[in-house]
Amino acid sequence: MDDFPRALSDRGPLVTPDxxxxxxxxxxxLDVRYRMGGPPGRDEHRAGHVPGAAYVDLDADLAAPPGDGGRHPLPDEGTFEAAMRRVGVLGDRPVVVYDDWEGRAAARAWWLLRYHGHRDVRVLDGGLSAWRADGHPVEAGDVRPEPGDFHVSPTKQMRVVGPDDVTDVEVLVDARAVERYAGETEPVDPVAGHIPGAVNVPTTANLDERGRFxxxxxxxxxxxxxxADTARTVAAYCGSGVTAAHDLVAMASAGIDAALYPGSWSGWVTDPSRPVATGR
Structure with missing residues (x-):
């Protein structure tokens, strides 16, 4: 992981602060700070960020408006391409994404860039807190980079599954906290529980005590x-399709190719005829 910036296929999806x-x-x-119910990421970016990092707004740049596709549907391709060009993404230059949420928001940017054809994208392991803890400087203020030339590829590089075929996946991973998976609590969506047959790997299971993978x-x-291993078809989902990408980063690091169900639980429950399971 320290031989950065070697090709992604050689070193996996993570990069250390050093x-x-x-x-x-x-x-x-790219600074992708976001936390559901937390302080605005843009304000935190202005207060201090990795030098040169441009801010990416998850809701505006990395998701479409809520609807039948869930709370964070995949963004329109044109919207995503324009956003990535605005923050300076070049097709032939490595990209590193980070947040202050142990990679849960940054993973969404990683997945979208990879999905749309960028070959070399990494998640900063441990995010901004790891960057600071390892003694690296931050800078304050807005960042306005030169526009990039990133083009969305017509050939997608990551797999997706939809509501009609998600239950055909051999191993369907639910990335939410175990209490939400079990249906014991549901603070966000109107129905509690999980997709029948899904297994639970909460994002916390991907991390060590320092918040690094x-x-x-x-x-x-x-x-x-x-x-979940290389011999089976695997997919992941979460509440709205954002933090599931954290499990996808973890599985990519482990050498497991997995698809994303973008609609996730919030999309699944928009149709009351779809079955719901509860329990651990």
Whole structure:
């Protein structure tokens, strides 16, 4: 992971703070700070960010308006392309994305850029807190980079599944907290529970005590425990399709190819005829 910026296919989806610091002038860095119910990410970006990092608004740039596709449907391709050009993304320059939510929002940007054809995108392991903890500087103020030239590829590089075929996946991973998966509580969506047959790997299971991703061999053990491996078809979902990408980053690090169900639970329950399961 420290040989950055070698090709993504060689090193996986993560980069350490020290490796990013060594290559900071040769990569595009995006600040994707967002937390449901938390302070505005743009204000926090202005207060302090990785030097040169432009701010990406998850709701405006990385999702379409809520609807039948859930609370955070995939953004329109033109909207996403324009947003990535505005923040300086180039097709042939590595991109690093980060947040202050242990990678849960940054993973959405990672997945979308990869899905739309960018070859070299990494998530800063541990986010801004790890960057600071490892002794690297931050800067304040707005960042207005030169426009990028990123083009959305017509050939998608990551897999998706929809509501009609998600239950055909051999291992369907629910990335929400166990209480929401079990239907014991549901603070956001109108129905509690999970998609029948889904197994639970909450995003916290991907992380160590510092909030950084576990080593690939440990992640393989985490996902093997629920049957997710290279021999089976695997997909992930969450509440709205955002934090499921965190499980996809973890599985990519472990060498497991998994699809995203973008609508996730919030999209699933828009149709009352779809079945719901509860319990752990």
């Amino acid at each position: 490796a990013l610091a060594r290559e900071l002038g040769d990569v595009t860095v 576990l080593a690939p061999e440990r992640l393989r053990e985490v996902y093997a425990a629920v049957g």
